[in-house]
Amino acid sequence: MARTVAHVIVDALEELGVQHVFGVVGDALNPLTDAIRTSAGLNWVGCRHEEAAAFAASAQSQLSGTLGVCMGTVGPGSVHLLNGLYDAAKSRTPILAICGQVPLAEIGSDYFQEVDNDLLFRDVAVHRATVTSPDQMPRLLESAVRAAVTRGGVAVLTVPGDLGDQELSGDRPTRFALDRAVTRPDDPALARAAELLNAASRVTLLVGQGARGARTEVLRTAEQLAAPMVLTLKAKEGFEDDNAFQVGQTGLIGNPAAAHALDSGDVLLMLGTDFPYREWYPKDAKVVQVDVREDHLGRRTPVDVGLAGDVGATLRALLPLLKAAPDRAHLDDARERFARWQEGQQRLADPAHEHRWTGKLRAAVDNREHAIRPEALAAAVDAYAAADAVFTSDTGMATVWLSRFVTMRGDRRLIGSYNLGSMANAMPQALGAQLWAPDRQVVALCGDGGLSMLLGDLMTIRTYRLPVKLVVFDNRRLGMVKLEQEQAGLPEFGTELDNPDFAAVATALGLTGIRVTEPADLHEAVRRAFETPGPVLLDVLTNPEEVAVPGKPTVAQAWGFAVAKAKELLPGGEG
Known part of the structure; x- marks a missing residue:
């Protein structure tokens, strides 16, 4: 029996194990969506905006490690996919x-x-x-899927509206060859790396997402070299929990212990990371980098030995060549600094902090209204969220607080727009995550600016009865932009948001809405939000003046912040 182009595509997606297709219907897609309607295993998820559809599909792909699928109709519908697709491309999913x-x-x-x-x-x-x-099928589909999976990226297949329901003259089955090779460097390159690492007195590891499948080998390497382990944000999942070597993140969202571990080492070993911020790399250290992509070697910081290969396979070959470090002073110093920093952060997260003399002193500068501190909200989320929760976070301050206060213990998962840095990703990614794991708790840490940008897809969550927990850091600001302006010595401008009562909006849309304005009510509200069945939006009014101090603040940043605050206090904002 002859099949149509649309049925070839839908049957092949079923064969690949795809369960959801996200999109907005339109006339050019009618043959495809009708084929999905009659499919036994493929489900259509109708979103309110194609950007949300692309983010949701990307979330499923990142969490499952398999193909995500989204659709956009002719013209504007396809254009709306772009931002979510760019996020997928930058995430290499x-x-x-x-x-x-x-x-x-x-x-x-x-x-x-x-x-x-x-x-x-x-x-x-x-x-x-x-x-x-029609007779280009299924060859074009096979090529598109093969490219997306083997190259880790986006494939776009365009189907004219009058072709989807046309029949193929033949009935060749689809064939997908999707196995990927596992590679490691040759022996001379491994010998050079081992020589450099064995001669070092202070090795620091910088570990990224590309090492997550090699946790055992990475921990063995850290033990052998007595090396502190700085994690990128994407490496929190997989390396933060039960790890006696990790010292948190570096960069603007990081901490001074991680920054010092990098700056004080004499050799940096980079494992599966393309950390982009050059100013945070050590200036005088030798560098060994392991990455499966050869074009990543040395593109962020000069590399003395570049090892092209899978992190796990490379370390399994490298470990027998490594000598045990003679002392652990570098590691112990980094871990002690990290513990002291964590203690200070936890004091900020304690609701009683505002009543102690140190808290009163700080509040007189940055929290005169004694609003809820975002640190306290993030810490409460960490305390009450499930051990296997899936977290998403909006780009900006929500990610800063997640980085510092939400731990990836147990089987927790984490995704966000950590390469593209888009706004509005957390809620639609949570939508895709909840459909991928209907029995797991999914928590979206949303900025008020990000949530309001794609607010319409709260209705998608309602329509599909997804029990997503949306936690809104409602500081009435584009908080990261505000911080960037002030660090540059500029008064805050254009960042204030005239927000509605998001909890009331959620209630009107059929979700459970909870609004928190007082610090004393925070923990009970978070607990109730997580225990309430179905979708919940927790709108927490947080302190808009909160400052996230970077791992190694500069004199220029401090001076810029002081100048900005002076301008903000003067009439008209003039210095």
């Missing part, structure tokens, strides 16, 4: 985006809603193709 197109005979005529998808997605996609004949 496999996504198939199926886009509608004007009828085949009208392509190139500047037809109503016509957009050149092959040009539009040129930068974001590792593969893009437009179906111009």
Whole structure:
């Protein structure tokens, strides 16, 4: 029996184990969505905005390690996918985006809603193709999926609206060859790396997401070298829990112990990370870098030995060549500094802190209204969230507080827009995560700016009865932008948000809404939000003047902040 283009695509997605397709319906997609309607194993998730659909598909892909799928109809519908697809591309997660197109005979005529998808997605996609004949299937689909999975990126397949229901002349089954090779460097390169590491007196590890599948080997390496382990944000999952070597994050969201561990080492061993901020790398250390992508070697900081290969396979070959470090002073010093920093952070998270003399002194400067501190909210989330919770976080201050106060213990998972740095990602990613794991708790740490940008997809959460817990850090600000302005010596401008009562909005949309304005009510509200069945939005009014001190603040930053505050206090904001 002959099959249509649409049924070839839907049957193949079922074969690949895809369970959800996210998108917004439209006439160019009608043959495809109708094929999904009659599918036994593929489910359509109708979103309110295609950007949310792309974020949701990306979340499922990142959590499952398999293909995520989203759809956008002709013209504007496909354009709306772009931001979520860029996030997937920067996260190197496999996504198939199926886009509608004007009828085949009208392509190139500047037809109503016509957009050149092959040009539009040129930068974001590792593969893009437009179906111009039914008999190009399933070959074009196989190529698109293979490119997305093996290269870790976005593939865009464009289907003109009049082709989806056309029949193929043959009935060749789809064939996907998706196995990926595991590689390691050659022996001379490993010998050079071992020589450099064995000669060092203070080795520091910088560990990224690319090492998460090699936890045992990474811990053995840290033990052998007595090396403190600085984690990127994406390495919190997999390395933060039960790890006697980790000292948290570096960079603007990091801490002074991690910054000192990097600066005081004489050799830096980078494992599966492409940490982008050059100013946070040590200036005088030798560097050994392990990365599966050869083009990543040395692109952030000069590298003395570059090892192209899978982190696990590389370390298994390298470990027999490493000598045990003669002392643990470098590691012990870093861990002691980290413990002291953590103690100070936990004091800020204690609601009683405002009543102690140190808390009163700080509050006189940055919290005169005694509003809820975001540190306290993040710590409460950490305390009450499940041991296998899936967390998403909006870019900005919500991620800062997650980084510092939410621990990835147990089987917790974590995703966010940590490479693209988009706003508005946490809620739609939570949507995709909850559909991927319907029996697990999913917690989205939302900024008020991010939540309001894609607010409409709260209705998607309601429609599909997803028990997502949305925690809103409602500081009535674009908080990270405010901090960046002030550190540069500029008065706050354009960052204030005229927010609604988000809990009331959620209630009107059919979710449970809880609003918290007093510090004394915080813990009970967080506990109630997590224990309430179904979707809950917890709107917590946090201190808008809270400052997240970076791991190694500079004199210029401190002076800029002082100048900005002076300008803000003067009439008209003039210095």
